[in-house]
Amino acid sequence: MTVTVGHDSSKTRKTLTAGGQSVAYYSIPAAEAAGLGEFSKLPAALKVVLENMLRFEDGKTVTVDDIKAFSDWGKMGGKNPIEIAYRPARVLMQDFTGVPAVVDLAAMRDGILGLGGDAQKINPLNPVDLVIDHSVMIDEFGNPRAFQMNVDLEYERNMERYVFLKWGQKAFNNFRVVPPGTGICHQVNLEYLAQTVWTDTDQNGQLVAYPDTLVGTDSHTTMVNGLAVLGWGVGGIEAEAAMLGQPVSMLIPEVVGFKLTGRMVEGTTATDLVLKVVQMLRKHGVVNKFVEFYGEGLDHLPLADRATIANMAPEYGATCGFFPIDDETLRYLRNTGREESRIALVEAYAKENGFWRGADYNPIYTSTLHLDMGEIVPAISGPKRPQDYLPLTDAARTFYKVVADYRGIDITTPAVEMASEGPAPVAPPTDPRKSVQVEGKDYKVGDGSVVIAAITSCTNTSNPYVMMGAGLVARKARALGLTRKPWVKTSLAPGSQVVGEYLQAAGLQEDLDAIGFNLVGYGCTTCIGNSGPLGDPAISKAINENDLVATAVLSGNRNFEGRISPDVRANFLASPPLVVAYAIAGDLNINLTKDPIGTSKDGKPVYLKDIWPTSKEVADLVDSVVTREMFQAKYADVFKGDEKWQGVEVTDSQTYDWPPTSTYIQNPPYFRGMGKEPGVIKDIEGARVLAILGDMITTDHISPAGSFKATTPAGKYLTERQVPVKDFNSYGSRRGNHEVMMRGTFANIRIKNEMLDGVEGGYTKGPDGEQTSIFDASMAYQDQGTPLVIFGGIEYGAGSSRDWAAKGTALLGVKAVIAESFERIHRSNLVGMGVIPFEFTEGMNRKSLGLKGDEVVSIAGLAGDLKPLSLVPCTIQYADGSVKTIQIKCRIDTAIEIEYVENGGVLHYVLRDLARA
Known part of the structure; x- marks a missing residue:
């Protein structure tokens, strides 16, 4: 594909020769020489983002001041949270999250036609790889037939989804599918897709080298940071925007340095190490931050162990856990079958542009931790x-x-x-x-x-x-x-x-x-x-x-x-x-x-x-x-698939012919009746409480992925359509059907709604005050035209990068989620669906306010000139008639996010933008 680059007003574009080829690149030392600031002591993880600014500097989405802000970050002790527009090189998906993303793209093609636009404008501009890896279930085990029997059942259950994905592979540009039975997306990424340094031709036909970067629709996209590839998980909503050319809006992050010394002792494993790292970083507090690992301990840490640590960044709460390029990076690239010319380029580029971890590597960090690996015990x-x-x-x-x-x-x-x-x-x-x-x-x-x-x-x-x-x-x-x-x-x-x-x-x-x-x-x-x-x-x-x-x-x-x-x-x-x-x-x-x-x-x-x-x-x-x-042989035909995959037949149509009776794939309602112009953000008035939830409510609680029973709202929906229980499959496999997923939102069997005493599962009180399912209560409130709010505790939305946790929330009529704190991905996903996240201030929470769920909630200060991270008044009217007004922080964090909410969501924003183009 062709990579679009910016104006480069400071002339940082240079040329280097490696591996028998000459490539252009954007030089961080050249930016220093041009007077843009001091960058040499930045962590390698942050230099990747800085290079992105140099390459896309256009005076509009990326300015010279954005570049200078990275120098200020170092001068200010590792903090300078200004908004920047970051453009990852590619997107990675797994099928649970990938199917709804492709559903959205297909629906956007229908939607842009309704706005008078061209369906072909809905195409990934950045490379997208989707790996079908989440659909196999363990029905058979403990015998030699287990593998083949599970694969056969996988195809039997998921053929509708596979037909749809194969249609998407034909219909969309820059979109590849790795078939079932190949592996897990993050391991395929680590062992084959990732290059550490990426290359593409620019609009002038010249080869450009730059750091391999990505976002993925799975939290554990972070695994590839072990190979010095900057990547993290986003919801499908944000990933779709990225693949359609929309930059990721983010604040320059803090970077926590994690120093590793010593070496692992006899009887311990990388798993023991990472579980200790998770504990330490959770205690330290690294949500919304980068973590970079450094220190002489890395000299004794194989890349496979680094990938294990990087993989669990979502578990310690960080955006990513990054390992800089060094000799071990090159060794792993060679051992996993990468081309020698690529390995030579990685080494030359890293050393030329300041990404190499040598013996003297000691950058500035926002804060640091230290762990002697010799102290690790089995755990x-x-x-x-x-x-x-x-x-x-x-x-x-x-x-x-x-x-x-x-x-x-x-x-x-x-x-x-x-x-x-x-x-x-x-x-x-x-x-x-x-x-x-x-x-x-x-x-x-x-x-x-x-x-x-x-x-x-x-x-x-x-x-x-x-x-x-x-x-x-x-x-x-x-x-x-x-x-x-x-x-x-x-x-x-x-x-x-x-x-x-x-x-x-x-x-x-x-x-x-x-x-x-x-x-x-x-x-x-x-x-x-x-x-x-x-x-x-x-x-x-x-x-x-x-x-x-x-x-x-x-x-x-x-x-x-x-x-x-x-x-x-x-x-x-x-x-x-x-x-x-x-x-x-x-x-x-x-x-x-x-x-x-x-x-x-x-x-x-x-x-x-x-x-x-x-x-x-x-x-x-x-x-x-x-x-x-071994790696070269197994990845030689990675996109070919087995006979079953090769036998999946699809049409050549630009738009998808939605099967009306499908219980797996349905055209979602997001773009129906959508006008050409955005709306405005309105105050929330007279909202009722759908749920009061505790601390560490994960996206598994909000949008479960596993099995469900016939007695649940989702089970009843399928039963009404003559789907037998044995064919229910899982919530995850049915993410292409919004009817199933909105019924499964807040339906985890272990979730506890504090509006009810001692009750587990997706229940609440309806408008009549009686216990009912959250889905049925939501439908009743929506029939009355009543907006809804959710209250939560600390780290609301932790866990997987599940866009359905936000989509389902939006489809249930929830206008606001008010919590003590949010995990990064879920907050972004809520905004991407037009649901506004708010945080309590001044130490208040659901308990100190005595919330029971029978309150009426109104939030003012949203209409008009709303600024990012504003404090706004929230009025709570209790059942006894008393009223309390508190200040809450609006977690719409950036200016572009305000535009997303005005449009009803990020996809609506992108769709209108493409229709006007």
Whole structure:
């Protein structure tokens, strides 16, 4: 494609030769020489954004003052939050979020025709890669047929979606689809798509080199920052705007420097390291900030480990976790099959333009943290948040407390004794843990039974060190006669076919199979909630009829409530080797560091240390087995797909022929009846409360991705259309149908609306004051013409970059969300859908205001000349007639965002702009 560049009024464009080619580039040292400021001490992550300003400087969207602001950032101690227009090089999507994005593009083609425009104007201007990776579910496991049976079911369930995506690939320019069964988008990005330094021809036909950058419709787009590629997750709404040429409006971020020293010690893994990093950064507070890792510890940190840390930036709350370019970057590019000419360009460009991490790399940071990697210990995280860090020694003890808290039993009295090797049954008080016989089986399940053990997710399956480690644990356990407990559902779902190749080459897949970790698919499975049913319906029955706190252990990045499985209340993140160990132990009540995890075929107790490989064993295997040729072979035809994909037939039409009976793909209502001119922002008057929600309400709570029952509003909708329950699939797979998704908004089985006492699930009070579903209440209020508001706590909207969490909120008639604080992506998504986020001020919150949900809320100060981040008055009329007026902060953060809201959303803004062009 052709890259459009700006005016370059300061003449920063230079030329360098590398890898046998001459390329133009925009020079940061030249900007310094031109008197634009001092940039040499900026962090590399921020220099990427600065280069973007140099390349697109046009006097309008990017000015010379915007460039100078980066110099001021350094002078002001790492802070200068002015608004800038940033243009990423490309967009990455997965299918759960990609399908609704393509639905929106198709709807925009219809919409622009209604405004008298040309449908062909709705085309991505930037390259877009969509990887179908979120649709495979684990129906079959623990046998050699599992992979093929799951793939067959995936196509059977999702053919409507796949036909639509393949139509999009033909209909839109700059849009490629990686077919099902290839891998997870972030791992495919890391191993193949990403280039670290990107090249394109400009409008004059000259080759231009610049940093590889992207936004992605999945939070864990950040993984590629381990390869020095600046990328982060956005909602589909913001991604669509970016692909249509709209710059990302952002404030120059603060950059937190995280210094790593020392090296990992025997018995620890990258997963143990990242769980500690998550805990530290969450405590530090890095929301809306960049994190950059530096220090001599990076000299001992393989890129696979860096990618694991970068992947979990959403879990520590940062926009990204960036690693600068260094020798390890080049080594990884070479080992994963990138062209030698590209590797030479990456090195030359990085050194020429100030992006290289050498021995003297020590930039200015807004603030810093330090971690000695030699202090890392084996750990897991749970039971419901990634930052709930637990040293492995404390896991059983902590789980005991989890059960006690759930049962409402006080275990703080001196009468409660805890054995050093783990919790022991005690009385009084009564041991809170229960167990029951499984019907028709010769075993019991109870509180703490591990019913899911999943090697899953891009976070860890991209890392050959932990994957080989898991295989070696399986090999040693198998040799001793150990296997998984019969109640454990085991699965192996790598993020790329390369993993399957090297596990086979190392002979480890046979050992994993013997323990029950057969390949179930290449894609995002358990981590996204596609864990499928438990191993036996009798296990699920025992759990639910006896209200057991069953557990899942997974090598993922998300363990939020209700996400992994409706049968599991406590979810723990762990390294792949520990996942295998927990499958063998089968119980969270066991202290893996001291207790036996099983009995050998000789009748002797087996401990974790008996089956744990040494770091040298793992490294030697990785070095000897994982080759450059593997990556080149597996990615040679990455867009081709299998016979099933090749057999999907589509039409050549410019606009989509929406199937009226489809329950997967429907034309959304956003652009119907849309006029050529934008509206105005109005005050909110007489709004009622739809929900009062607590702290850390995630986008999983707001827009769940997993399974749902026939009794839910979404289930009733499908049942009315003769869809049997077995074909419901998941919320995530039906994101192309707004009718399903608006019914699924705020429908998570674990969400708690504080308007109701002790009730879990998507319920509220309707206009008549009676309990009803949030969807039905919303429809009733909308029939009355009554606007709605949501109240929330701290970190509202944490988690996945789910645009449906904002789309569903908007379609439910919510005009404002008032919370103590917002996570970055969700705040942006709300604005992108025309819903205004507000924050409490002066330490006030829903509790201090005594909110019950029967109040009437009005927000003034919005009509007229609203400025970004304004304080506005909010009047709350209580049920007893009393009135209180408070000041709240309007979290429309930038001037362009005000225009988005005036237009009804960012897509409406872009559509009107394109129709006028």
